[in-house]
Structure formats: structure tokens, C-alpha cells
Amino acid sequence: MASALLSVQSLSGWLWNGVALIEQPVKNVAHAVFLPEDKSLGKVQDCFKFVENSLAVRRCDKSSEMHQWRSPDSWRVQEVFYSDLNRDGTREFAILVWRSFQPWPIDKYLPLGGRINSHQDSHGMSCHLILIGWDGQEYRELWAGSALAAPLTEIQFGDVDGDQYMELLAIENEYDGLGSGNLVVWKWQGFGFTLLDRVEGKFRNYSINQTKNGLMIITN
Numbered sequence: 001m002a003s004a005l006l007s008v009q010s011l012s013g014w015l016w017n018g019v020a021l022i023e024q025p026v027k028n029v030a031h032a033v034f035l036p037e038d039k040s041l042g043k044v045q046d047c048f049k050f051v052e053n054s055l056a057v058r059r060c061d062k063s064s065e066m067h068q069w070r071s072p073d074s075w076r077v078q079e080v081f082y083s084d085l086n087r088d089g090t091r092e093f094a095i096l097v098w099r100s101f102q103p104w105p106i107d108k109y110l111p112l113g114g115r116i117n118s119h120q121d122s123h124g125m126s127c128h129l130i131l132i133g134w135d136g137q138e139y140r141e142l143w144a145g146s147a148l149a150a151p152l153t154e155i156q157f158g159d160v161d162g163d164q165y166m167e168l169l170a171i172e173n174e175y176d177g178l179g180s181g182n183l184v185v186w187k188w189q190g191f192g193f194t195l196l197d198r199v200e201g202k203f204r205n206y207s208i209n210q211t212k213n214g215l216m217i218i219t220n
């Protein structure tokens with residue numbers, strides 16, 4: 001995760017003021033330390049494994065096939081975290097996946113199709129955010145976004161606007177130009193994510209710190 005030792009001289013802090021992320025002076029802020037995600041899924045009998053760009057969920061004691069889910073071989077799972085992004089009171093996996101680009105189905109038939117054709121890299125791979133969770137009977141894809149217009153890296157969760165719900169934080173890169181970009185915060189709005197704010201820049205990573213004024217995002 002993005003917990004590299006940050007150089008204090010190059011840091012900016014960003015706090016939500018009710019309308020936008022506002023830059024703050026960063027002084028004497030303790031470096032954020034990212035703890036490993038809790039690997040129990042609220043029900044201690046379920047475990048997950050994230051290795052070699054593949055995510056697998058199963059009963060820790062392998063007792064139930066119903067409790068198994070595995071990312072398809074055609075997916076390259078890049079990042080994973082476990083939180084309640086879709087605001088239904090239950091945590092799910094948010095995963096960042098690269099897979100072969102697919103146009104919107106309807107665009108195959110429209111004269112002006114191909115509206116998201118730029119949402120892929122030069123190898124025909126596109127970046128997607130997907131939520132995987134327990135629906136009461138099995139683990140499944142709860143929500144899958146179409147190809148992102150700009151691929152994300154460094155995904156994390158945090159309550160940026162202080163409404164007790166978690167937002168998605170990320171660095172927004174360019175296809176074929178991964179490495180730095182804008183800081184973005186997305187929030188769930190019922191059927192998908194909507195942009196809460198974007199701070200334009202060439203940020204490589206960031207950390208999040210709880211302060212008395214709210215969640216401060218520290219970029220470098």
C-alpha cells in the first residue's frame with residue numbers, strides 16, 4: 001500500500017470543507033501507517049487470499065463450496081480492500097481489475113458507437129472497479145463498473161466528508177501513463193459512484209490521517 005516514508009518537505013494536506021478538498025498546511029503530522037486489512041470477513045469462518053493478481057474467497061476450513069469465489073483467470077486483480085463502499089451496512093471487497101476491453105453492448109449497434117473506445121491501453125486492456133460480496137447466499141459480483149475513463153491506482157477507503165459513510169480514494173492515471181496523476185474521491189450514490197472531488201496534480205501516492213477537523217489526505 002501507499003505507506004512509503006514520505007518526505008515532509010513535499011507534502012500537501014487536503015481536507016473536505018463541505019464543498020471541496022481544500023489544501024492545508026501540513027505540520028507535525030504523524031506518518032500514516034497502514035495496517036494489513038483484517039482478513040476475517042466479519043464471519044471468522046471466511047478467509048480471502050490475494051496473490052499473483054488473483055483473489056479467492058473461501059471458508060477458512062474449506063467446509064462449504066457455497067462460500068467460495070475466485071476471480072476469473074482473465075482478470076488481473078491489482079488492488080483489493082475490504083470496506084462498505086455501497087453503504088448497505090455490510091462490507092464487501094472493492095477490487096481494481098484489468099481485463100480485456102469490451103465496448104458497451106449497445107454501442108455495437110449504434111451508428112455513433114464506440115463511445116468508450118478510449119478507455120483502454122495500447123494492449124487493449126481496461127481498468128475496472130468491481131465490488132464482490134456476500135448476498136446472503138453466496139459471494140458474487142455485487143457491482144461492476146464499465147471500463148474507467150482513467151485507470152486508478154492506490155485505491156483506499158475513508159470517510160472524507162464526515163458523513164459516516166466510506167468514500168473511495170484513488171490516484172487517477174492515464175492509460176499507458178501509469179505512475180502519477182490526480183487525487184480523486186468517489187462516493188456511492190445508489191447505482192454507482194459519483195465524483196466527490198478531484199485535485200489535479202502529479203501525485204504518486206497519498207496517505208490518510210484522522211485529524212480533529214476530519215480526514216486529512218496527505219499527498220506527495
Ligand SMILES: [Ca+2]
Nearest residue numbers: 084086088090
Ligand atoms: Ca456494502
Ligand SMILES: [Ca+2]
Nearest residue numbers: 159161163165
Ligand atoms: Ca463519507
